[in-house]
Amino acid sequence: MKTGRNAPCPCGSGKKFKHCCASGSHSLNQELKESLSNETFNSFEDVKAAAERLVAQQNQTVRDDFLGLSSDQVYKMLHFPFDTPDVFQFSEQLDIEPSAPILMLMENIISAIDEKGLKATKISGHLPQKVCKEAWNDYCKRQGPDDFLCSLHSVNKELDFIPLHVARITLELAGFLRKTKGRFYLTKKYQKTANKSGLKGLYPLIFKTYCNEFNWSYWDGYNEVPFLQQSFLFTLYLLKQRGNERVLTSVYKDDFLNAFPSVLEEMEEDTYFTPEQSIRRCYQSRVLDRFLVFLGLATFETIKDSKDIGHQYKIKKTPLLEAMIHFNFSPPKTDKTVH
Structure with missing residues (x-):
């Protein structure tokens, strides 16, 4: 089936076909004609193989609009980010101690949970007010006395502090936190990873979960x-x-x-x-x-x-x-x- 000019480009770049591979189709066709005319082929399969090699070569050519990446590399970025180790690799355990706002908020949650668990709010099933207020106070201390939001905003529940809410959801999606019979518990997966590697082992799993499973559009109005x-x-x-x-x-x-x-x-x-x-x-x-x-x-x-x-x-x-x-x-x- 012929690709429409306004359809997404089949190379996977995210652009329209007319703004991507179609723009170079004329030059590619000309290059194909010139290349094939200078060779002798014994079968249609040989012609097809030669054409495919030329197309693959074009897809592997770096492009200015991709800042030095090829269409093939961008395709792999968009569709196989965690499954193309020959092009990009993600650490499974860090060689430095990570520091990040999401980790600080997660620490507020984790430190509040003991072996008996942490009682969730009855109606919403969210984190209790005390944890939310303590997390907010810690956040404002890090932001400093001149922070505009801290000077105007107050927190009484989890949804008053959306970054904390997102941190809690991400912990659950990563399999580090579960809620059973109205109480939050840290999972065996969390305990095993934390005991073995600490944040150096936890962060890569949090990173992958945030990229793959948490819906980024959840906490904005766009x-x-x-x-x-x-x-x-x-x-x-x-x-x-x-x-x-x-x-x-x-x-x-x-x-x-x-x-x-x-x-x-x-x-x-x-x-x-x-x-x-x-x-x-x-x-x-x-x-x-x-x-x-x-x-x-x-x-x-x-x-x-x-x-x-x-x-x-x-x-x-x-x-x-x-x-x-x-x-x-x-x-x-x-x-x-x-x-």
């Missing part, structure tokens, strides 16, 4: 746009490439939209923002902040002298990124003048 989560490994590649220096988050948004412009079609236009404005805001909140920063892979720095105070940031990778993932290829050099 369209679901599942592609933002599906492409998490491409974002990690961007951080790997640019993260040695603090760079404006707008650079990451530009890179992402240049690589996957068709993602704009997943965002509806509303009264106040265009699809591009909405996807940029969503990418910063859902991916850069609530993935990279929340999992301790990057840090934000607010631009204090910005005209749009509180909404412009620079981002930089942490050592945890290098400890967690290894790309088995050499990323291209980036322009260090980009800030």
Whole structure:
């Protein structure tokens, strides 16, 4: 069946066919004609094999819009992120002690559970008020006295503190926490991993669970746009490439939209923002902040002298990124003048 020009490209890049492989189809056809005309074939199968080799070669050619990745590498990132060890590998046990906001919130939960378990709230089945308040107080101490949210917000229940709620859900999805007869218990899986490896062994499982099983759109008000989560490994590649220096988050948004412009079609236009404005805001909140920063892979720095105070940031990778993932290829050099 012929691929429509507005259909997703079969290479798996996430772009429309007309903006991806179709744009090079004319040159590829010409290259095929020239290559095949200079060879002698004994059968149709030989012709087909030669054509397939040429197409595969094109798919393995690096592309500027993918920042030095090939269509084949991006396809593997999008569809087999944890099953392509020849291209990228995730650590099963870290060689450094991890630090991340999600881990700090999980520690608030874990430390409150003894062998008798922790009684959940009767109606909602959530964490008790005491745990929520203590977690919030610890969070505000880390944020400092000038934090705007801490100065205005108060916490009385789990849903008043959504990051804590997300941490609890992730613990359950990872198989580290269970609720039985109205009480929370730490599982044998948690005990075994924690006793053997501590956070160095727990974090990789938490990371994989957050990427694979937790729905990132759950804690924001934007369209679901599942592609933002599906492409998490491409974002990690961007951080790997640019993260040695603090760079404006707008650079990451530009890179992402240049690589996957068709993602704009997943965002509806509303009264106040265009699809591009909405996807940029969503990418910063859902991916850069609530993935990279929340999992301790990057840090934000607010631009204090910005005209749009509180909404412009620079981002930089942490050592945890290098400890967690290894790309088995050499990323291209980036322009260090980009800030």
